[in-house]
Amino acid sequence: MYIVNRLKRSLANRKADVFLRSELQSFGSPAQVSRALTELQKDGVLVKLGVGVYAKAKPSVLTGKPIPTKPLEVLAPEILKKFGVQAGLSRQALEYNAGVSTQVPSGVVINTGKCRIQRKLGFNGKLVQYERA
Numbered sequence: 001m002y003i004v005n006r007l008k009r010s011l012a013n014r015k016a017d018v019f020l021r022s023e024l025q026s027f028g029s030p031a032q033v034s035r036a037l038t039e040l041q042k043d044g045v046l047v048k049l050g051v052g053v054y055a056k057a058k059p060s061v062l063t064g065k066p067i068p069t070k071p072l073e074v075l076a077p078e079i080l081k082k083f084g085v086q087a088g089l090s091r092q093a094l095e096y097n098a099g100v101s102t103q104v105p106s107g108v109v110i111n112t113g114k115c116r117i118q119r120k121l122g123f124n125g126k127l128v129q130y131e132r133a
Helices: 002-013 021-027 030-043 072-082 091-098
Strands: 018-020 046-050 053-059 066-068 108-111 126-131
Touching: 002 021, 002 030, 018 021, 018 072, 021 030, 030 046, 046 066, 046 072, 072 108, 072 126, 091 108
Parallel strands: 108 126
Antiparallel strands: 018 053, 046 053, 053 066
8 A cells, every 4th residue: 555655654754742643644645544544553563542633653662562662651742742732740749749649649630720621531540630729
């Protein structure tokens, strides 16, 4: 499939680790791009993090299944930046970094300021949670 090869080459040359489906619409019709993205997911080149959100993938050392090249904690702020949202550290992470608390923050929590986000982002059952300041 010609579009799959073009997409694979284009994604390999990009520095970004996350991609929005809207960035790839110049490669063909919506149906062709959907089929190509599905094929790249099956090949283990990409993983889906949400609706219209994809990340570069690598094989897992333990299972061999594709996983994102970077952890979700790193990818989520990049995704939100592409949507125009200023993402910051959560309240718990700020308290821990300042030495106020000894409680280590668990999970992926991102402070979105005053923006209200409903988009679900995650991988393998681990979802990003949003905190408004």
